[in-house]
Amino acid sequence: xxxxxxxxxxxxxxxxxxxxxxxxxxxxxxxxxxxxxxxxxxxxxxxxxxxxxxxxxxxxxxxxxxxxxxxxxxxxxxxxxxxxxxxxxxxxxxxxxxxxxxxxxxxxxxxxxxxxxxxxxxxxxxxxxxxxxxxxxxxxxxxxxxxxxxxxxxxxxxxxxxxxxxxxxxxxxxxxxxxxxxxxxxxxxxxxxxxxxxxxxxxxxxxxxxxxxxxxxxxxxxxxxxxxxxxxxxxxxxxxxxxxxxxxxxxxxxxxxxxxxxxxxxxxxxxxxxxxxxxxxxxxxxxxxxxxxx
Amino acid sequence: xxxxxxxxxxxxxxxxxxxxxxxxxxxxxxxxxxxxxxxxxxxxxxxxxxxxxxxxxxxxxxxxxxxxxxxxxxxxxxxxxxxxxxxxxxxxxxxxxxxxxxxxxxxxxxxxxxxxxxxxxxxxxxxxxxxxxxxxxxxxxxxxxxxxxxxxxxxxxxxxxxxxxxxxxxxxxxxxxxxxxxxxxxxxxxxxxxxxxxxxxxxxxxxxxxxxxxxxxxxxxxxxxxxxxxxxxxxxxxxxxxxxxxxxxxxxxxxxxxxxxxxxxxxxxxxxxxxxxxxxxxxxxxxxxxxxxx
Numbered sequence: 292x293x294x295x296x297x298x299x300x301x302x303x304x305x306x307x308x309x310x311x312x313x314x315x316x317x318x319x320x321x322x323x324x325x326x327x328x329x330x331x332x333x334x335x336x337x338x339x340x341x342x343x344x345x346x347x348x349x350x351x352x353x354x355x356x357x358x359x360x361x362x363x364x365x366x367x368x369x370x371x372x373x374x375x376x377x378x379x380x381x382x383x384x385x386x387x388x389x390x391x392x393x394x395x396x397x398x399x400x401x402x403x404x405x406x407x408x409x410x411x412x413x414x415x416x417x418x419x420x421x422x423x424x425x426x427x428x429x430x431x432x433x434x435x436x437x438x439x440x441x442x443x444x445x446x447x448x449x450x451x452x453x454x455x456x457x458x459x460x461x462x463x464x465x466x467x468x469x470x471x472x473x474x475x476x477x478x479x480x481x482x483x484x485x486x487x488x489x490x491x492x493x494x495x496x497x498x499x500x501x502x503x504x505x506x507x508x509x510x511x512x513x514x515x516x517x518x519x520x521x522x523x524x525x526x527x528x529x530x531x532x533x534x535x536x537x538x539x540x541x542x543x544x545x546x547x548x549x550x551x552x553x554x555x556x557x558x559x560x561x562x563x564x565x566x567x568x569x570x571x572x573x574x575x576x577x578x579x580x581x582x583x584x585x
Numbered sequence: 586x587x588x589x590x591x592x593x594x595x596x597x598x599x600x601x602x603x604x605x606x607x608x609x610x611x612x613x614x615x616x617x618x619x620x621x622x623x624x625x626x627x628x629x630x631x632x633x634x635x636x637x638x639x640x641x642x643x644x645x646x647x648x649x650x651x652x653x654x655x656x657x658x659x660x661x662x663x664x665x666x667x668x669x670x671x672x673x674x675x676x677x678x679x680x681x682x683x684x685x686x687x688x689x690x691x692x693x694x695x696x697x698x699x700x701x702x703x704x705x706x707x708x709x710x711x712x713x714x715x716x717x718x719x720x721x722x723x724x725x726x727x728x729x730x731x732x733x734x735x736x737x738x739x740x741x742x743x744x745x746x747x748x749x750x751x752x753x754x755x756x757x758x759x760x761x762x763x764x765x766x767x768x769x770x771x772x773x774x775x776x777x778x779x780x781x782x783x784x785x786x787x788x789x790x791x792x793x794x795x796x797x798x799x800x801x802x803x804x805x806x807x808x809x810x811x812x813x814x815x816x817x818x819x820x821x822x823x824x825x826x827x828x829x830x831x832x833x834x835x836x837x838x839x840x841x842x843x844x845x846x847x848x849x850x851x852x853x854x855x856x857x858x859x860x861x862x863x864x865x866x867x868x869x870x871x872x873x874x875x876x877x878x879x
Contacts, residue, residue: 304596304609311613311632315598317605339606339790355789358872492822495649496633526820526828528786533827534820562872571865578652578856 303335305350306531313531314350316343322417327409329461334417340529342417344385346410346456352385356528357421360454360487361387362564363525363572364537368450368483369395370553370566371546375449376400379477381437381465383454384410386422392452393424394557401430404440406461438464444477451477453486458504466509471516484517484540490532491524491579506536507582513538519545522583523572525563536579537572547573597629599644600825607825608644610637616711621703623755628711634823636711638679640704640750646679650822651715654748654781655681656858657819657866658831662744662777663689664847664860665840669743670694673771675731675759677748678704680716686746687718688851695724698734700755732758738771745771747780752798760803765810778811778834784826785818785873800830801876807832813839816877817866819857830873831866841867 306313316337323334333345341354352360365388369375376399380388384405392401401424405411411432414422424430433440437455451474456462464470465486474484488509514520517540527535539545549566557564575583600607610631617628627639635648646654659682663669670693674682678699686695695718699705705726708716718724727734731749745768750756758764759780768778783800808814811834821829833839843860851858869877 300605302598311594311611312634313609315607315609319605337606339604356786492650528827533822559871561870563870565871567868568870571868574861574865576855576857576862577859 303345303348305345305348314529316340323413325409325413327407329407329409332407332409332413334413343529344410344414344418349457350529350531351410352387352418352421353529354418357387357418358562359525359527360530360535361385361391361421362561363523364388364452364454364485364487365391366557366561366564367523367537367539367549367569367572368452368485369398370549370557370564370569372449372481372483372553373546373550377448377450377479378402379441379444379448379451380404381441381451381453381455382406383452385414385418386411386425387418388452388454389427389430390421390424393427393429394560395553396556398429401427402433403430404433404435404437406434406436408434438470438473441470441473441477446476446479448477448482449479450483450485453484455487457489458509463504466504466512468512468516471513475516478541480542481544481546482541483545484538486538486540488522488536488538490530490535491582492532492534494582495578507585510536510538510583513540517541518543521545521547521573522575522579523569524575524579525572539573597639597642599639599642608823610634617707619703619707621701623701623703626701626703626707628707637823638704638708638712643751644823644825645704646681646712646715647823648712651681651712652856653819653821654824654829655679655685655715656855657817658682658746658748658779658781659685660851660855660858661817661831661833661843661863661866662746662779663692664843664851664863666743666775666777666847667840667844671742671744671773672696673735673738673742673745674698675735675745675747675749676700677746679708679712680705680719681712682746682748683721683724684715684718687721687723688854689847690850692723695721696727697724698727698729698731700728700730702728732764732767735764735767735771740771740773742771742776743773744777744779747778749781751783752803757798760798760806762806762810765807769810772835774836775838775840776835777839778832780832780834782816782830782832784824784829785876786826786828788876789872801879804830804832804877807834811835812837815839815841815867816869816873817863818869818873819866833867 300317380403594611
């Protein structure tokens, strides 16, 4: 039945080296492929998912489900902070986080530090809508190692978002105590730090995934640094595990509730985020609570 | 790096015939494989997902994420109904729904109508924990076409759950108006009907999936029959799309709020469900609301 009468398409399999499961995509067209100094950047066309951005064979974003991740890493913090003026982004090379952030018209400054300029270039060309915010005059892109870039910033940001890769290889420094100390120091009083912290489903893998830092270990580590660390969960259909966690951290006066006057600035522009969805995302099921308390 | 020094494992690709994306699983072992009168029933062992039950090459359940679906089709209705005594299940051959239902100790009768006895046999053998409820003395299994089986039941069930396949092939009758009329007639006053109604992500596929009845069309159809039709969403990591919808329907006095005294009967026994998670699941994001209102 498959591709009846049609040419057989080349098929790619995503997943870390050594994984024995993952997504497959039949490739209608390879739109872009380049080995950067850091990773292999690739954009393919797939019939079901549309355009897919892959970094070292891991799915970063797809046309199909592009909005879940950038909306949900950005808007909970920017809607709960009473008056965010300065935003820092580490990673976020596809531009999705910058685009969502720029919907908050009173934000004065967005500084994004992405290690790999090739990701930004590929996203500008092949995901123009997702990366549109990179053209906003409030956005500055710096191409550097995020941990080095952050050092001089002291009590500078109202919100700092980390849209990085998984905690393997060079990306692991963004999950270390030294980085969390820097991140804490970079925030103004009342500032909010948000980071993607893997999937609680990985803690449930039937196999040992020895190269991974588990979700609950990341959160427990951050709790030794920040006064408050909360967790919320988001479905990201194209990421294996699908059920991904974000860490929401800050000082004793960390703002947690979405503010209606801030939501009104972006209402009608989101596909997944709403203040009610924010409240729902912070509601953790028993198995996630157990992972965090054990 | 892959399977470095190890024997290459056979790899299977799931997905409907003609799909150009899906999950792949490397098969450590084929535990069971049989062509029944209805479908190909297969159980494989995969390193990451554990045991995987496949029907006609579609994932039905896995050891890894088995609890999301049966807990979330079962407990919202059985926790919100003030005093459910009689439960009907159409489908549910893996036994997961019966197992969750039996946690409600005051439930007097569970009648499950599954079309394919081979699915039940395979689940009893290879998913003994998931299917444990099938041994409960309150559970009766009938092997028949659900739409025919339901006809004589008039105002009989407090809750009727449909844990069926996708709306393709023989399964499509469970999404037709005639069936919804039967389901409505089978409920006692105040009764609750719950059915898995596909993924809102399928409505967003970049391609045309012409053989599928879309989520919003199913809900709109049911709204012509039931007085009230609500929707809730659940992450099911091993189902492509990951973000799945359930329809929760009934008469003008449909109970919607989880009741604490009913939750206390099952508290501590669930991995995903809680009354707070139920409330969160009924919170729909803007893109799903739009699909339902257009």
